Amino acid sequence: MQHPISEEAPLAAEQQPAGPSAGPSAGRTTDGAVAALADERVDHRFKALPPDAEGLTVGALAAERRNLFTGGFTTPVLALSAESVEANLALLETYAERHGLAFAPHGKTSMSPQLFARQLEHGAWGITAAVPHQARVYRAHGIRRIFLANEVVDPVALRWLAGELDADADFTFACYVDSVRGVELMDEALRAAGASRPVDVVVELGAGQGARTGARTEGDCAAVADAVAAVSTLRLVGVAGYEGEVPDASPGRVRDWLRRLVALAASFDAAGRFDALTAGEEILLSAGGSAWFDAVAEVFADVPALSRPVCKLLRSGAYVSHDDGHYRHLTPFNRVPAEGALRPAFRLWAQVVSRPTPEQAFVNAGKRDAAYDLDLPEAQAVRSARDGSVRPATGITVTGLSDQHGWVRTDADAELEVGDWIGMGLSHPCTSFDKWQLIPLVEADGTVTDYLRTFF
Numbered sequence: 001m002q003h004p005i006s007e008e009a010p011l012a013a014e015q016q017p018a019g020p021s022a023g024p025s026a027g028r029t030t031d032g033a034v035a036a037l038a039d040e041r042v043d044h045r046f047k048a049l050p051p052d053a054e055g056l057t058v059g060a061l062a063a064e065r066r067n068l069f070t071g072g073f074t075t076p077v078l079a080l081s082a083e084s085v086e087a088n089l090a091l092l093e094t095y096a097e098r099h100g101l102a103f104a105p106h107g108k109t110s111m112s113p114q115l116f117a118r119q120l121e122h123g124a125w126g127i128t129a130a131v132p133h134q135a136r137v138y139r140a141h142g143i144r145r146i147f148l149a150n151e152v153v154d155p156v157a158l159r160w161l162a163g164e165l166d167a168d169a170d171f172t173f174a175c176y177v178d179s180v181r182g183v184e185l186m187d188e189a190l191r192a193a194g195a196s197r198p199v200d201v202v203v204e205l206g207a208g209q210g211a212r213t214g215a216r217t218e219g220d221c222a223a224v225a226d227a228v229a230a231v232s233t234l235r236l237v238g239v240a241g242y243e244g245e246v247p248d249a250s251p252g253r254v255r256d257w258l259r260r261l262v263a264l265a266a267s268f269d270a271a272g273r274f275d276a277l278t279a280g281e282e283i284l285l286s287a288g289g290s291a292w293f294d295a296v297a298e299v300f301a302d303v304p305a306l307s308r309p310v311c312k313l314l315r316s317g318a319y320v321s322h323d324d325g326h327y328r329h330l331t332p333f334n335r336v337p338a339e340g341a342l343r344p345a346f347r348l349w350a351q352v353v354s355r356p357t358p359e360q361a362f363v364n365a366g367k368r369d370a371a372y373d374l375d376l377p378e379a380q381a382v383r384s385a386r387d388g389s390v391r392p393a394t395g396i397t398v399t400g401l402s403d404q405h406g407w408v409r410t411d412a413d414a415e416l417e418v419g420d421w422i423g424m425g426l427s428h429p430c431t432s433f434d435k436w437q438l439i440p441l442v443e444a445d446g447t448v449t450d451y452l453r454t455f456f
Contacts, residue, residue: 037058038062042056047077047437048440069383069446075364075365076349078436080345081347091340104147109317109433112455113138128315132154147174165197174284177202178213186234195233200234221239243258255298282309283311286313291331321345348424351385352416352418360408366402372431383421385418
């Protein structure tokens with residue numbers, strides 16, 4: 001049964017332990033660390049929260065179910081739509097099930113353990129990380145299964161990882177390797193750490209010349225796999241990559257690269273490179289950002305029979321909040337509308353603090369508050385400071401951002417005055433979440449039901 005994100009179904013839900021070879025539940029949180037986030041005290045660290053909430057716990061403030069507009073919040077304030085988040089969580093769960101995909105959403109998007117818990121409740125296999133710090137946050141909040149989509153060569157991080165693996169037999173971890181030198185560094189650090197469990201690795205196939213990381217050719221991949229086989233501290237469990245880096249990406253080019261990835265897994269299997277896997281373990285085959293997961297689903301549907309079952313692992317992360325810019329245009333659901341539609345969840349509310357001319361206004365939100373690396377915020381709604389009525393932001397455009405100001409152009413007849421609130425949609429979830437440590441989760445009527453803690 002699916003529950004709305006509300007006071008009755010808190011984000012901080014604890015889960016029961018499960019072994020590393022179990023189903024999706026193996027990735028779930030297993031301690032009270034997520035629930036304990038509700039015990040944190042509200043104070044000056046958390047911008048936009050009501051000053052009169054100082055000293056309350058986050059849980060106590062959430063229980064008050066204040067209204068975002070009349071409950072004492074200060075501007076600017078970033079809010080997430082509770083209904084949109086819930087719809088997006090359910091949609092990707094259904095999509096993955098329909099296409100026979102496992103799902104490890106990229107946690108770098110939100111770095112919110114409460115959202116991780118909800119993603120796991122909605123069937124996620126585990127959570128993807130990009131760097132060791134993120135994995136430490138995940139472990140501190142009970143994540144049992146982590147896929148780190150990068151090569152880890154930092155000896156300090158590897159020593160920490162070895163300690164985590166040795167201390168918890170139920171902790172499952174895998175990361176990329178894409179170079180012989182990287183294998184050498186990992187082996188050296190893990191031997192120095194006295195690691196008793198080998199670290200599972202997948203060879204990363206690069207998306208092409210001029211792309212980001214990854215071994216560039218199948219021959220390079222084989223050399224990396226040979227290096228892994230020559231050491232006892234690492235264990236080859238699959239292949240992976242990121243199709244979003246395919247140069248001049250088009251549906252055809254992305255599918256061609258994905259077929260290369262599948263063929264690499266098949267050739268490795270035929271050569272016995274996955275023989276270190278024990279009975280019942282799966283070969284990991286992973287790809288899938290937020291722009292091409294329809295192509296991943298299509299190509300992964302045709303994976304040939306291998307010597308072992310294959311875990312077809314999708315890693316999309318931006319879906320949880322979606323957006324009103326970059327991903328609104330790129331989402332695969334534009335190409336496959338019959339599969340459903342993601343809903344933008346972000347809205348940044350700022351207040352008009354200056355209206356120097358009929359064509360110009362300034363709001364009190366800028367680069368410190370809003371994502372701006374891909375697109376500027378999109379003015380969507382105006383809430384009147386006089387009577388609280390809300391209307392579309394007709395004739396109102398955000399044209400630039402200073403550190404603490406938003407530059408707004410208005411049509412000559414646009415209704416806007418000092419004190420009004422402007423609600424803005426944002427582009428790029430990853431650089432929206434990271435500017436806020438505690439984000440109100442808001443129902444359509446303005447009721448704040450919870451607060452999402454982030455750890456960047």
